[in-house]
Amino acid sequence: MKIQLEINRQTVEVEVAPQARLLDVLRQVGILSVKSGGCQRGECGACTVLLDGKPINSCMLLAVQAQGHAISTVEAEGEYLDQGWKQGVGLSPLQRAFIENGSIQCGYCTSAMVLAAKALLARNSDPSEAEVREALSGILCRCTAYVKPVEAVLRAAQLMREENDQAAKPLGTLKIVEADEIPETTVVGKAVPKVDASKLVQGKPAFTADFAPTGTLVAKVLRSPVAHARIKRIDATRARALPGVAAVLTWEDIPRVVYSTAGQSDPIPGPLDTFSLDNKVRFVGDRVAFVAAETEAIAQKALELIEVEYEELPAVLDSREAMKPGAPIIHDEPEYVNFADSDPTHNKAAAIRIDIGDVEQGFAEADRIYEQEYEVPKVQQAHIEPHVALSYWDADGRLVIYSSTQVPFHARRMLAPLLKLPVKRIRVIKPRIGGGFGGKQEVLIEDVVAHLTIATGKPVLYQMSREEEFIASRSRHPMRIKMRTGVKRDGTITANEMIALSDTGAYGCHALTVTGNTGQKSMALYVGDGKYRLSPNIRFYADIVYTNTPPAGAYRGYGVPQGFWPLERHMEMIARDLGLDPLSFRIKNALRSGEYQPFSTSWNEGREPRPEIVETVGLEKCVREGAQAIDWEHKYRNPEWHEVPGKPHLKRGIGVAMVMQGTAIPYLDMGGASLKLNEDGSFNLLVGATDLGTGSDTILAQMAAEILGVNTEDIIVYSSDTDFTPFDKGAYASSTTYISGTAVIKAAVEVSEKICARAVKMFAANGKVVAADEITLKEGCAIAPDGSRITLAEIALESLHHAEQEQIMAVASYVSPSSPPPFAAQFATVLVDTQTGQVQVEDLVMAVDGGVIINPATASGQIEGGMAQALGYAVCEEMRYDEHGVAREKDLVDYHIFRADEMPNLKTIFVQTYEPTHPFGAKAVAEIPMDGVAPAVGNAVLDACGAQIYANPITPEKVWESLKRTKRG
Amino acid sequence: MKNETVAYFRPKTISELEEILSRVQGEVNFLSGGDYNFASLDQSAPLVDLQSLGLDQIISNGNTVEIGALATLEQIKEAFQGWDCLQEALSIEAGLNVRNSLSLANFLKTADGRSPFLCVLLAFAPTIALLPSHQSMRLETYLSSRQKKPTEFISTLNLALPKGLAFEAIARTPKDRPIICMAAAVDDLGKLRIACGGMQNSPQVINISTEPQSAIDLVRQAYQQSTDAWASTEYRQATSQVLLSRLLQSLGLSV
Numbered sequence A: 001m002k003i004q005l006e007i008n009r010q011t012v013e014v015e016v017a018p019q020a021r022l023l024d025v026l027r028q029v030g031i032l033s034v035k036s037g038g039c040q041r042g043e044c045g046a047c048t049v050l051l052d053g054k055p056i057n058s059c060m061l062l063a064v065q066a067q068g069h070a071i072s073t074v075e076a077e078g079e080y081l082d083q084g085w086k087q088g089v090g091l092s093p094l095q096r097a098f099i100e101n102g103s104i105q106c107g108y109c110t111s112a113m114v115l116a117a118k119a120l121l122a123r124n125s126d127p128s129e130a131e132v133r134e135a136l137s138g139i140l141c142r143c144t145a146y147v148k149p150v151e152a153v154l155r156a157a158q159l160m161r162e163e164n165d166q167a168a169k170p171l172g173t174l175k176i177v178e179a180d181e182i183p184e185t186t187v188v189g190k191a192v193p194k195v196d197a198s199k200l201v202q203g204k205p206a207f208t209a210d211f212a213p214t215g216t217l218v219a220k221v222l223r224s225p226v227a228h229a230r231i232k233r234i235d236a237t238r239a240r241a242l243p244g245v246a247a248v249l250t251w252e253d254i255p256r257v258v259y260s261t262a263g264q265s266d267p268i269p270g271p272l273d274t275f276s277l278d279n280k281v282r283f284v285g286d287r288v289a290f291v292a293a294e295t296e297a298i299a300q301k302a303l304e305l306i307e308v309e310y311e312e313l314p315a316v317l318d319s320r321e322a323m324k325p326g327a328p329i330i331h332d333e334p335e336y337v338n339f340a341d342s343d344p345t346h347n348k349a350a351a352i353r354i355d356i357g358d359v360e361q362g363f364a365e366a367d368r369i370y371e372q373e374y375e376v377p378k379v380q381q382a383h384i385e386p387h388v389a390l391s392y393w394d395a396d397g398r399l400v401i402y403s404s405t406q407v408p409f410h411a412r413r414m415l416a417p418l419l420k421l422p423v424k425r426i427r428v429i430k431p432r433i434g435g436g437f438g439g440k441q442e443v444l445i446e447d448v449v450a451h452l453t454i455a456t457g458k459p460v461l462y463q464m465s466r467e468e469e470f471i472a473s474r475s476r477h478p479m480r481i482k483m484r485t486g487v488k489r490d491g492t493i494t495a496n497e498m499i500a501l502s503d504t505g506a507y508g509c510h511a512l513t514v515t516g517n518t519g520q521k522s523m524a525l526y527v528g529d530g531k532y533r534l535s536p537n538i539r540f541y542a543d544i545v546y547t548n549t550p551p552a553g554a555y556r557g558y559g560v561p562q563g564f565w566p567l568e569r570h571m572e573m574i575a576r577d578l579g580l581d582p583l584s585f586r587i588k589n590a591l592r593s594g595e596y597q598p599f600s601t602s603w604n605e606g607r608e609p610r611p612e613i614v615e616t617v618g619l620e621k622c623v624r625e626g627a628q629a630i631d632w633e634h635k636y637r638n639p640e641w642h643e644v645p646g647k648p649h650l651k652r653g654i655g656v657a658m659v660m661q662g663t664a665i666p667y668l669d670m671g672g673a674s675l676k677l678n679e680d681g682s683f684n685l686l687v688g689a690t691d692l693g694t695g696s697d698t699i700l701a702q703m704a705a706e707i708l709g710v711n712t713e714d715i716i717v718y719s720s721d722t723d724f725t726p727f728d729k730g731a732y733a734s735s736t737t738y739i740s741g742t743a744v745i746k747a748a749v750e751v752s753e754k755i756c757a758r759a760v761k762m763f764a765a766n767g768k769v770v771a772a773d774e775i776t777l778k779e780g781c782a783i784a785p786d787g788s789r790i791t792l793a794e795i796a797l798e799s800l801h802h803a804e805q806e807q808i809m810a811v812a813s814y815v816s817p818s819s820p821p822p823f824a825a826q827f828a829t830v831l832v833d834t835q836t837g838q839v840q841v842e843d844l845v846m847a848v849d850g851g852v853i854i855n856p857a858t859a860s861g862q863i864e865g866g867m868a869q870a871l872g873y874a875v876c877e878e879m880r881y882d883e884h885g886v887a888r889e890k891d892l893v894d895y896h897i898f899r900a901d902e903m904p905n906l907k908t909i910f911v912q913t914y915e916p917t918h919p920f921g922a923k924a925v926a927e928i929p930m931d932g933v934a935p936a937v938g939n940a941v942l943d944a945c946g947a948q949i950y951a952n953p954i955t956p957e958k959v960w961e962s963l964k965r966t967k968r969g
Numbered sequence B: 001m002k003n004e005t006v007a008y009f010r011p012k013t014i015s016e017l018e019e020i021l022s023r024v025q026g027e028v029n030f031l032s033g034g035d036y037n038f039a040s041l042d043q044s045a046p047l048v049d050l051q052s053l054g055l056d057q058i059i060s061n062g063n064t065v066e067i068g069a070l071a072t073l074e075q076i077k078e079a080f081q082g083w084d085c086l087q088e089a090l091s092i093e094a095g096l097n098v099r100n101s102l103s104l105a106n107f108l109k110t111a112d113g114r115s116p117f118l119c120v121l122l123a124f125a126p127t128i129a130l131l132p133s134h135q136s137m138r139l140e141t142y143l144s145s146r147q148k149k150p151t152e153f154i155s156t157l158n159l160a161l162p163k164g165l166a167f168e169a170i171a172r173t174p175k176d177r178p179i180i181c182m183a184a185a186v187d188d189l190g191k192l193r194i195a196c197g198g199m200q201n202s203p204q205v206i207n208i209s210t211e212p213q214s215a216i217d218l219v220r221q222a223y224q225q226s227t228d229a230w231a232s233t234e235y236r237q238a239t240s241q242v243l244l245s246r247l248l249q250s251l252g253l254s255v
């Protein structure tokens, strides 16, 4: 039917299916700022439009219902000011504030936030912080913790009230202190706006789904309703006969190639146990068939017409049952390829046995031995942009795949054998990513669209629904962890042991490496003191088992949060039992600079260990700064502070956790960069690194700009396309600033040398004798010691057109011999209702040593966003299954992530050390905020009311149970 | 496959609506404002959009309030200024976008026992009116007989304002769906009505016409078999007593 919509004050006539949602129709007419989070209960708000001036979810209205109403989208909000010979109107104050304030990370929620803020400011020009939070409450942001978006709205309100002279009051209260002397820099260390911020704040086409050409087929996947079964019969005849269906693929139709979906360097450090489609299903949600059709409704109908007969098999849903004799075998396929100690006949995906020093002797020397079992849940990355991929054949018969992936190069390499195509005939393009957090370090759906494009010859788009994200993507490995620690009476740790049982779900992607990290990063923090410091006694054993639940995989922190929950809860228990100050006890035993990362001497993800000395440890200063910020001295052990006057059932508590992480995978992961000079003195920087919203493109541009003496606006960053950009392992393991950054720096140094060499000749032509190493690159010029200068544009013109023509450019790559750990102290205060067990987190403070901070705005954004995710891990996020393996959480209502209007106070402190293994002294910050919030909150709950919670999240019933047990005593 | 064109109507009056319904054969899809999920609509049935019938008004008349079923949750929140616990329940129910999008009618179609707003609404003892039958029924009755493919739609919800209203909830975070929530309203005669939520398909309602004391057992009974994926009976029964005493205290009653 034909309808008329008033979109951004223009009447648009459009042919729509009567039951088409407004969201889909807006995208159909090219309004691509309106995003889909795949929701069924309107939970994400990414699809926000203003309807008659009010923010609504366009997925909650049919297009026909919107007739007669005014629809506004961010396309009408503002535009680039400078458009060549035409002057644009420029960006709106709101858009400018979002950019200047560093409020945009992945940008998938940004258009929605701008619209919601616009609606607020239209009726309230001077909102309070609470009113701004309420206005943003319908839009979930998984990246920012809402700190900077809220600041931006308040700032925009000021701008619109023309109070430009007043500085906005910061909410996030970022502080930067220096533990080492940090060299002066011009661009590095500055909060420059993100290089992609302008396009994101305007809602320009930037994400995978925005690039689907007209006529693209819609893909859907039939998923298993049972946890474990053989497919006895599958008949797609009726589905194929449905008009509008272009292809239906079952396991009988495509090559049977075993692989792992884990996006990692070659060889994959894990078992190969997965097929694009198989004749066996191993969890509720496993793939059964692929469909491509003209519309989503037809594809859905086709799924319903596929007949499947399952021969149900007994399922293993509890990791403790997986390795027992007689347990059902989940992987009995002959093609299974072992890695290291995997053993599918016992449902074992991997095993780890690490002994450092003489652990038994350490226990023998202890005065006290503390033992306790802990548990950590399965949790979801919950990026607001679901997994999405688009594929088509190009005119040269090459398969082009757009994908929201963290690992485009790994994807290309891994897809080739599945598709029976050589690598050279596959091109993977990664546009902007709407959040990943490790969930997109997986080759999860690219094969679906690729198989369907091969089958149909047509472009195919597949975007997972939110429910599929929960039942069929990846998650954090749940684990059961036993701690055993030997301690002297003075608090010296003599031996520390962690035994983990990790549940990888139905497939072993990242099974070994995630769980390896659990021990390797957390158990390295406390080496002991005195002679134990010289020779620590540490044991980490783990079994990683298959179960018939959705697979786990990579999630920000990559196994480390699982290690720090038990470790830091355990340390707290020991400190309290021995009557020691929890801060001093930890610092006494913690790793110090100049010491070996103890695990580097014994383990390296199944490869040869390479001992590594930790050069920079700012932990002690982090503790001091964090303690001061949270006012530890006046709160800890202060009975008065713990009480709430007039409310005896409410108790306050304060807690701490100390953590470390890693920076990149040494001797393995490589990043590359290519840099070339243009005629106007600007540069193209091509990187394979994948900015998933973290701001890494901006940081790479800053480092190049620093060396080349230009502004970041003069660095045009492109990332990433396997045809054009150099190889990069992708965005994971906190490696982009460190690995890809060093590659960029190497390329920039080489280019700068070429520029200086050319400048020497140009100075000489003017009668000036200057040596190359006397020339400084600054302000877009090559400057001689006497101050005379040649612009980079002049150098570019000379080198490209006038004399001894050459393209000044360089390609460089970097693989690191080290993995310098960032450190942090994380603090929390809580309010506990002792009658109900309800916990409210009031403050979170994180003081972090991430080396030199390249961009304080993007880095603090990482810390804030990470803390918010970790807060969910602390109190509400978990994925549970019933006795049939059916998920309890299938959307972002039941799987609650924090809203803007319920966040605690957040404070970030950067303690800058100068890491000598990086040219600018940087380490990493993106993952470490995940590690310490949950144990700090657990410790604060203990401090408040004595409730000992061994399994996160800390839910009201667990607190209530614990208090009840204590009372029974 | 081309999408079959189905008829779309947007009547402006009830009589126009009745005329359309008399003309249209078989099932129709009533569009009662914003909804979560349109997948349940019958693909071939005509669409009857109710937005122009004036059913989004909220009219208060002395002690009674009539809420048009197409009023959004946010309209309701704004209309009930001063009723803090109703506003709080709505704020927990959903963020602003959903509240601006979702109509009361569509909320009532899908709200379950964990809904804080439904819990508070039930404490008001409301009735609903249905069209085209012009039938009226208690909200509890409607909730227990909700159909997937309704042949009628809710036109209004009517309630009398109580003398006092209180709401308590326990959840993992301030805006998470409650594990247990309870709302209590007391009328001019001192009669107490308690909605016990946090579980099952809809909150259970208890009317207490005698001493508030009797509420203790009745509330405990309401949570008797309440173990589900979110909490145990033991927890809910124990904390319901805590919430009950807080409700009564804020209503100025004591047990």
Ligand code: FES
Binding pocket: A035, A036, A037, A038, A039, A041, A042, A043, A044, A045, A046, A047, A048, A057, A058, A059, A060
């Ligand atoms: S709320 Fe509309 S797509 Fe998420």
Ligand code: FES
Binding pocket: A104, A105, A106, A107, A108, A109, A110, A140, A141, A142, A143, A144, A384, A434, A435, A693
């Ligand atoms: S910036 Fe909000 S979801 Fe990524």
